[in-house]
Amino acid sequence: MASANQPGARNRPLSPHLQIWRWGPAMLVSILHRVTGSGLSLVGLAVLLWWLGALVSGAAAYATFAGVMGSPIGLVVLVGLTWAFWQHLCTGLRHFVLDIGAGYELETNARWSIITIVASVLLTAGTWACILAR
Amino acid sequence: MGNGTSIGRVRGLGSAHSGAGNWLQERVTGLASLIVSLYLLFSLLMLPSWNYQTVRGWISAPVPATAMVLFVIVNFWHARSGLRVVIEDYQHDSGKLFYLVALDFAAFAGGAFGVLSLIRLALGA
Numbered sequence: 609m610a611s612a613n614q615p616g617a618r619n620r621p622l623s624p625h626l627q628i629w630r631w632g633p634a635m636l637v638s639i640l641h642r643v644t645g646s647g648l649s650l651v652g653l654a655v656l657l658w659w660l661g662a663l664v665s666g667a668a669a670y671a672t673f674a675g676v677m678g679s680p681i682g683l684v685v686l687v688g689l690t691w692a693f694w695q696h697l698c699t700g701l702r703h704f705v706l707d708i709g710a711g712y713e714l715e716t717n718a719r720w721s722i723i724t725i726v727a728s729v730l731l732t733a734g735t736w737a738c739i740l741a742r
Numbered sequence: 743m744g745n746g747t748s749i750g751r752v753r754g755l756g757s758a759h760s761g762a763g764n765w766l767q768e769r770v771t772g773l774a775s776l777i778v779s780l781y782l783l784f785s786l787l788m789l790p791s792w793n794y795q796t797v798r799g800w801i802s803a804p805v806p807a808t809a810m811v812l813f814v815i816v817n818f819w820h821a822r823s824g825l826r827v828v829i830e831d832y833q834h835d836s837g838k839l840f841y842l843v844a845l846d847f848a849a850f851a852g853g854a855f856g857v858l859s860l861i862r863l864a865l866g867a
Contacts (some may be wrong), residue, residue, distance in 0.1 A: 642828060647824055664862050670797075
């Protein structure tokens with residue numbers, strides 16, 4: 609960023625940040641989209657690579673992987689990843705709609721923001737209901 | 743064209759014609775990720791068991807193996823696009839370039855490991 613190298617650039621006025629704005633659904637899901645995306649990238653892809661690596665390494669390595677993922681901490685991680693996946697998917701679809709220029713009316717925007725939160729919780733519950741019913 | 747503020751120095755120069763690249767990649771890989779991720783989720787839910795033999799048998803078959811290679815490429819690409827934006831938003835000093843290069847290295851390394859693992863599984867290593 610060029611401006612950071614200019615003398616006096618640090619003293620330039622900054623635009624208001626999180627602590628200034630009143631919280632609303634659109635702001636919340638925008639932040640959730642970034643947080644869940646980062647979580648899926650850092651934790652989700654690590655679990656993916658461990659899973660694939662364990663499959664290649666053999667039955668013993670796979671048993672270790674399955675054991676850790678079946679432990680209480682592992683299950684918390686997996687449920688968290690499931691929720692992050694659905695939340696990121698829902699807010700991602702919301703972004704596709706916003707990208708074509710639709711859905712910016714205050715009420716519509718707030719409604720669909722809340723719908724992504726409700727939907728992601730329901731889809732996470734549904735996914736784990738399917739898993740536990742197996 | 744002034745030489746005072748940052749905006750003054752760039753005003754009138756027009757578009758760089760490359761700014762939308764990562765933005766567009768993020769959208770296209772996001773759409774692709776939607777497809778392959780749902781494929782993986784439903785495939786796993788429909789497997790009769792998640793023991794070693796069953797999962798390995800499933801992932802070695804041609805169609806699931808192809809889908810999983812796409813899954814790895816698409817999701818590492820999408821993660822790289824998204825985390826790039828996160829770094830660019832919060833990292834303004836000289837460390838930015840380091841983080842961006844580290845991200846590229848990590849994304850390619852992770853993707854390579856995933857694809858290699860899947861090739862070995864598909865070829866029955």
